[in-house]
Amino acid sequence: MLINLYSKKFFKILTLPIFLYLTFFDITIFNKELKADKKLQAATEKDLFLYRQMGASYLCIATNAEVDFEKSLGIASATFANVIIGKHEGVIKEFGTEKIDQKRLYNAGTFQIVSSALNICPKNIPKEVKNSYEERLKELIKQNKK
Known part of the structure; x- marks a missing residue:
């Protein structure tokens, strides 16, 4: 009974300051800005470089740990594609507003990750x-010269 009485008093004492604080400083969960509401932007060259290097780093670390090369490359490429789709809705600034599908991003990621990995850990390729x-x-290179 004594504990119950003190618990109610303690609760009443704390409730008023918290209520006043939330009222006057307008701090609520509803005023928090949601990042999901913001318009997503196309992936820039800087973004692509970061994602490519992360994939190459993963590939090198995984193959050093004796993980199968094809599995490691597949995971790195899938992550590359998923990040671009998730964060940029599949849009790359260099290509305008066209949304690139996951398969194309996966293939492009594979090519770019291997390119970077050849510089970072050529013995693992x-x-x-x-x-x-x-x-x-x-x-x-031949196609671009035409």
């Missing part, structure tokens, strides 16, 4: 992947 990357790079 299998020879056939390196050769395939170099062939594809030559094709892209």
Whole structure:
């Protein structure tokens, strides 16, 4: 009974200051700005560089830990694509307002992550992947010259 009486008094003493504080300083959960309400912006070159380097870093760390290369690259590429879709709705500034689908982002991420990983941890990249990357790079350079 004694504890119950003190609990009620304690509650009444604390309730008034908290109520006044919330009233006068207008602090409520409803006034908090939601980041989800903001308009998402297209991924910039700086954003893409960050995501690419994160993917390459993951790939290098995973392969150093003897995780299967294909699985590591798949996870890094999927993460690259998912971040761009989640944060930028699949829009890349360089391509205007066109939303790029997940498959294209995944493939582009794979190419870019391998490119960065070749600079960071070239010993971890299998020879056939390196050769395939170099062939594809030559094709892209040839296409851009036309």
